[in-house]
Amino acid sequence: MKLHEYQAKDIFGKSGIPVPNGQVVTAVDQATRATQIISGPPWVVKAQVHAGGRGKGGGVKVVHYPYEVVTATESLLGKHLVTPQTGPEGVTVNQVLIEEGIEINREYYLSMIVDRSTACPTMIFSQAGGMEIEEVAARSSELILKEHIDPAVGWMMHNARNLLYSQEPPPPVGALSALMSVMANVYKIFMTLDCTLVEINPLVLTKDRKVFALDAKVDIDDNALFRQKELLLLDDPREKDPLELMAEKYHLNYIRLDGNIGAMVNGAGLAMATMDVIKMAGAEPANFLDVGGGASEDMITKGVEIILKDRRVKAILINIFGGILRCDVLARGVVAAAKKTSIRVPLIVRLEGTNVKEGREILRNSDLKFLVARDLGEAADLVSKQVS
Amino acid sequence: MSILVDERTRVVVQGITGREGAFHTKQMLEYGTVVAAGVTPGKGGREVEGVPVFNTIKQAVEEEGVNVSCIFVPPPFAADAIIDSASAGLEVIVCITEGIPVLDMVKVASLLKNEKSVLIGPNCPGIISPGKTKVGIMPGPIHKPGPMAVISRSGTLTYEVVYQLTGTGLGQSTCIGIGGDPLIGTTFIDHLKRFKEDPETEGVVLIGEIGGTAEEEAADYIREEFNKPVIAFIAGQTAPPGRRMGHAGAIISGGQGKAEDKINALQAAGIRVALNLGTLGETVQKVMEKS
Numbered sequence: 001m002k003l004h005e006y007q008a009k010d011i012f013g014k015s016g017i018p019v020p021n022g023q024v025v026t027a028v029d030q031a032t033r034a035t036q037i038i039s040g041p042p043w044v045v046k047a048q049v050h051a052g053g054r055g056k057g058g059g060v061k062v063v064h065y066p067y068e069v070v071t072a073t074e075s076l077l078g079k080h081l082v083t084p085q086t087g088p089e090g091v092t093v094n095q096v097l098i099e100e101g102i103e104i105n106r107e108y109y110l111s112m113i114v115d116r117s118t119a120c121p122t123m124i125f126s127q128a129g130g131m132e133i134e135e136v137a138a139r140s141s142e143l144i145l146k147e148h149i150d151p152a153v154g155w156m157m158h159n160a161r162n163l164l165y166s167q168e169p170p171p172p173v174g175a176l177s178a179l180m181s182v183m184a185n186v187y188k189i190f191m192t193l194d195c196t197l198v199e200i201n202p203l204v205l206t207k208d209r210k211v212f213a214l215d216a217k218v219d220i221d222d223n224a225l226f227r228q229k230e231l232l233l234l235d236d237p238r239e240k241d242p243l244e245l246m247a248e249k250y251h252l253n254y255i256r257l258d259g260n261i262g263a264m265v266n267g268a269g270l271a272m273a274t275m276d277v278i279k280m281a282g283a284e285p286a287n288f289l290d291v292g293g294g295a296s297e298d299m300i301t302k303g304v305e306i307i308l309k310d311r312r313v314k315a316i317l318i319n320i321f322g323g324i325l326r327c328d329v330l331a332r333g334v335v336a337a338a339k340k341t342s343i344r345v346p347l348i349v350r351l352e353g354t355n356v357k358e359g360r361e362i363l364r365n366s367d368l369k370f371l372v373a374r375d376l377g378e379a380a381d382l383v384s385k386q387v388s
Numbered sequence: 389m390s391i392l393v394d395e396r397t398r399v400v401v402q403g404i405t406g407r408e409g410a411f412h413t414k415q416m417l418e419y420g421t422v423v424a425a426g427v428t429p430g431k432g433g434r435e436v437e438g439v440p441v442f443n444t445i446k447q448a449v450e451e452e453g454v455n456v457s458c459i460f461v462p463p464p465f466a467a468d469a470i471i472d473s474a475s476a477g478l479e480v481i482v483c484i485t486e487g488i489p490v491l492d493m494v495k496v497a498s499l500l501k502n503e504k505s506v507l508i509g510p511n512c513p514g515i516i517s518p519g520k521t522k523v524g525i526m527p528g529p530i531h532k533p534g535p536m537a538v539i540s541r542s543g544t545l546t547y548e549v550v551y552q553l554t555g556t557g558l559g560q561s562t563c564i565g566i567g568g569d570p571l572i573g574t575t576f577i578d579h580l581k582r583f584k585e586d587p588e589t590e591g592v593v594l595i596g597e598i599g600g601t602a603e604e605e606a607a608d609y610i611r612e613e614f615n616k617p618v619i620a621f622i623a624g625q626t627a628p629p630g631r632r633m634g635h636a637g638a639i640i641s642g643g644q645g646k647a648e649d650k651i652n653a654l655q656a657a658g659i660r661v662a663l664n665l666g667t668l669g670e671t672v673q674k675v676m677e678k679s
Contacts, residue, residue, distance in 0.1 A: 052630075085630060114490050116600045116637075119497035119571050134643045151498045194491055223636065224489035226464060253634045257626075268568060268634025269542020269597055272623035273665045276647075279626045280664060288627075290634040293525075293543070294408075321544045321551070323513075323527050324411075352551065353527055376548070377666035 001220045002050040006097045007234045008216035011193070015185045017200075018178075019213050022099035024048065031073040034098040035066040042101030045072040047081050047093040050239045052217075057083030059093070062101060069098060087258070094238055102212050106171070107202035109133055109144075110182065112190045120148040121190060123183060125163040129202035155187040174209040182211055193231065194224030243306050250302040252291055259284025261383055262307035262316040262345075264300075266291050266325045274319045277376055281384035286313045293324040300333020305341055315346045315386040317379055320353070327351045327359025335366040346371060346386055350379045389588040390517035390562040391537075391579070392480050392506060393456060397521045398424040400445065400454035400478075402469045403461035404436045408484070412460065412525050413437050419528040421521045424452040445476040458514065458523050459483040466510060467492035470573075474505040481573070482523045483509035490636075493571035500573065507573020511635065513543040513565035524565070526550075534559015536672070537583045539576055540595035541568055541602075541637070545623060545665075549595055552669030558676065561589040568635030570599070576606035580614055591617040591676050593668075594659075596650055598624035599638045603650040611657035617679045619672045620654045620661045622647045 003011075009019040023034045035043065047059035054060055059081045061072040073096050080090035107129035115122040128136045128143045137144055145166050147159050160180040164171055171179055182203065190198045199217040206212070220231055237245055247254030253268065257275075261283045265271035268290045275285040287310065291303050307316055320330050330351065337343070350373040351359045363370060373379035399416065403409040404426025414437050416423050423439050425448035432443035442448045445457065457473040459466060459482065466485040473481045488510050500507055508515055514524010518531035526543075530551045536558050540546040546565055553560060564579055566572055576594060583589045592614075596603035603622065610618055625647040627633050629640040640646050654661050662671040 114494060114571065116570050116602075117605070119494055121491075121494060138643070151494045191491065194489055196490060221490050223463060223487045224491065227489075255628075255631050255633065257628065265544075267542060267544025268638060269540070269545030269595070269623050270548055272597060272627060272633050272638065273545050273548070273621075275627070276623065276625045277665055285626055288631075288633055321547045323544060323547055324525060353530070353547065375666065377664075380664075380666055 001222055001225065001231070001235055002239070003218045003220065003234055004048045004050065004095065004236060005046065005216050006048055006095070008218040009213065011189060011218065012213050012216055015189050017182050017185045017213050018211055019216070020099045020102050022097050024095050024097050025073060026077070026095050028070060028074045028077060031070045031098060032066065035069045038098060039100045041065065043069050044099045044101050045069060045076065046097045046099065047076045048095040048097055049081055049091045049093055050236070051083050051086045051091055053083035053085045054081070057081050057086070059083065073098065091239065102204060102214060103206050104204045105207045106205040108205070109136070109201045110186060110203045111197065111199040111201070112186050112195070113197055115148060118148050121151060121187070122149065123147045123159065123163065123187065127167050129204070133201065149187065155184055160184065171205065172209060175205050175211060178209070178211040182213070189218070193218070194221045194228050195219060196221045243309055247289070247306050250299055252289060252299060252303050252306070254306060255288040256310065257285050257287050259286045260312050260314040261387070262286045262310065262313040264289050264291060264303050264307060264316065264318045266293065266295065266320050270319065270321060274317065277380050278317060278383055281380040283383050283387040286310055291325065295325050295329070297329050297333040297336060300330055301337040301340065304334055304337035304343070308341055308343065313345060315348065315383065316343070317348045317350070317383055319350045319376070319379060322351065322353030322355060322359070326355040327353060328355045328362055331359040331362035335362060335368055338366070338368050343368070348373055348379055348382045350374070350376065389586050390520060391582040391586050392562065393515055393523050394517050394520045397456050397523065398422050398452065398454045399523055400425040400427055400448045400452070400457045401439070402427045402445070402457055402459045402473070404428055404439065404441055405431050405434065406460055409460035410436050413439060415525070415528070416522060419522045421523065424454050445472050445478070449476050449478070454478065456480040456523055457482065459485055461485060463487040463489070467496050470496050470507060471499055474500055474503040478505055480515070480523070481505050481507045482512070482514045483507065483573070484512065484514060484525055486511040488569065490571060493569065497571055508564060509567040509573060511569040512567035513546060515562065515564045517562045518560050526563070526565070530554055531563065532559040534561065535588065535590035536560045537586070537589045537592045538563035538595065539579050539592065540565050541597050541635070542595060542623065545595060548665065549593060549621070549668055553593070553672060556669040556673045558672060561586060568637050570637040575602050577609045580606065580609060584614055584616065589616065591619070591672070591679065593672055594618055594620045596620065596622045597635065597638050598627050598633065598640050598647050599635070599645040601644065604653040607653040607657040607659060610659060617675050618659045619675050620659050621665060621668055622650045622661065
């Protein structure tokens with residue numbers, strides 16, 4: 001689960017990480033009042049969306065007069081913001097964060113993740129802050145420093161010293177303790193809130209050696225939400241695709257993509273591989289849909305309905321390798337879906353595994369029109385015929 | 389031969405009284421697996437499919453001499469179950485549970501460094517040595533004994549591959565699903581090392597997917613130290629960056645974890661990468677005939 005910048009900064013502020021004074025507004029008339037409360041000029045007006053790359057998409061504006069705060073807010077609220085991470089249709093801006101401008105002397109990058117190879121919480125620090133860290137990693141990886149934290153021991157002051165004193169030049173003496181405190185607090189937030197990412201880019205130093213988190217990114221581990229109930233209140237369903245939201249409700253793993261061949265598969269790996277098969281057949285997948293191991297007939301029906309709600313879909317490929325999910329359950333679900341919504345596009349079905357005979361039988365005896373693929377190769381051929 | 393599990397495997401099912409645990413206990417028994425005990429705290433003294441249930445792993449070890457565990461307990465309690473099995477000294481721990489918090493797995497990984505137990509998973513289909521035993525949830529009948537090893541990050545995709553192998557006449561020595569989570573107990577390399585020493589294994593099919601760098605690391609190991617033919621397949625060539633594709637570990641982040649990079653790394657190590665899943669079985673057959 002992703003948090004908005006203002007939500008993450010709220011957590012930072014409460015945990016002792018300094019953030020600029022700011023206020024979230026959801027309507028233009030609140031912007032004027034915000035300028036009276038927040039010191040400026042300058043002010044920074046930032047679109048609050050989950051997608052990254054907001055700066056490049058015009059979602060961050062630095063302004064110098066109160067009326068500009070209002071016009072900037074007006075230009076962002078309700079706007080479809082297109083960033084390098086959103087896709088061409090963009091995302092709607094529902095909230096805007098208005099902040100005091102901070103005079104920047106130095107910019108750092110600071111983040112925390114779990115490193116997959118060492119299985120350790122790992123802090124990443126760089127003096128090349130304010131840029132995309134992926135670009136820094138690609139161009140000058142020596143500027144990126146990592147510190148693995150032993151989970152049995154927890155955060156130690158030397159972890160911070162290892163990162164800070166490896167900088168060339170090291171941060172000014174007067175700023176060291178403030179930076180060390182930010183690092184310790186990032187670790188604390190990461191561990192107590194079950195984060196998969198805490199990122200501050202940039203973490204800035206002012207001329208008078210004060211430290212501020214100018215941006216904030218916090219991702220929470222979905223698997224840990226059962227013990228992070230308060231964080232659930234911060235979820236913003238408006239940021240999600242409506243079809244993905246609907247799928248979530250029925251415990252289906254659905255991700256909308258840009259193509260026109262719908263796919264329904266059991267198991268994430270096979271679902272990804274089936275998308276690849278579609279692509280190799282010369283078409284583009286319209287979605288990723290993993291109905292999971294223990295899908296019920298009803299879930300299958302809902303899955304078919306969700307695929308069909310995407311108007312771009314020109315054909316559907318169902319690829320099921322029955323294990324726990326039996327082929328007869330799948331077949332009944334598909335037939336039930338066809339009764340509820342007319343399936344207006346060609347349906348290609350490939351069934352294998354547990355109860356495959358019963359499954360094929362149910363499909364054959366229904367009024368459903370569908371094409372049978374005996375194996376994945378044949379499925380690919382049938383897909384490519386649909387798009388040619 | 390085979391690796392990790394065989395005829396002498398005595399399984400304890402953790403979470404045996406749950407729906408999944410009970411169902412798969414039955415399936416494993418039907419396959420011929422010796423399920424010697426089950427554990428569900430508070431339900432000791434019962435029986436499931438004729439298998440005695442205990443309150444603790446310790447009791448199951450003492451009473452039934454179990455040496456391998458298969459975990460079906462819900463995510464909030466799964467880390468505890470893994471650590472419990474490890475402290476009891478079990479040789480192999482297979483964790484089927486999907487959805488364990490990452491920070492719980494950080495704790496587990498830190499603790500396992502000092503234990504001899506081999507953890508397979510979590511979020512995996514388990515391990516099978518065809519004709520001998522299966523510890524997990526994979527459909528038994530699609531497998532047959534033979535020379536191919538399979539190591540995979542996925543479940544149903546593995547079944548697809550095994551099905552094709554069996555269809556072309558190639559049986560399997562041992563098939564392992566290492567799990568789809570970002571933090572897993574054992575990696576490709578851990579098992580490649582075992583298959584290298586297993587005389588019955590003549591070749592390996594390695595099934596990877598987007599996310600992390602485990603395939604790249606495996607490629608390095610294979611180039612330097614592995615002497616049997618390896619055929620690889622990578623799922624997720626069409627996956628968009630930044631989206632978690634079902635598996636918690638299947639995400640392309642910060643430009644890392646792309647299928648393309650993995651395929652390139654494997655090919656550069658001289659490994660045959662099958663690009664078309666539909667013909668994977670034939671590809672494996674051709675490679676094995678040549679060797």
